[in-house]
Amino acid sequence: MRNLITAVFISLMFSSFVSAAEMQHHQHASQDAAVYHSKGTVKAWGEQKVSLAHPAIPALNWPPMTMNFLQPQPPLPALVAGTAVEFSFRQVDGGYQLTAISASQD
Structure with missing residues (x-):
């Protein structure tokens, strides 16, 4: 059970990190518009x-x-x-x- 909770926690942290990185990339891309x-x-x-x-x-x-x-x-x-x-x-x-x-x- 402890391993399951740890895995879920790590997955949530990773998905939050990826979402934040995507948002930052989107903002950077709009600043660099052609x-x-x-x-x-x-x-x-x-x-x-x-x-x-x-x-x-x-x-x-x-x-x-x-x-x-x-x-x-x-x-x-x-x-x-x-x-x-x-x-x-x-x-x-x-x-x-x-x-x-x-x-x-x-």
Whole structure:
């Protein structure tokens, strides 16, 4: 009986350890989300979101579109609507977040 209790206790400890390790790995993976790059045009600028029109992004199998990107915190410096830009972004909970944006030098 003592061996059975010991085996159950060890199994529970091991499964808790594995679950904690999986959670930590999941959190680390989301922090290391791929960063994508594109060009586009600013359509609207806000404290929480930036609307950008961009060409197709093959890495994500996206067609050309206009979409909102979340602002990082603190927000990036504002650019006016109509500005041609180069930008980088990553996937986060709740959408896609800008990591960098600058006026194009074209």
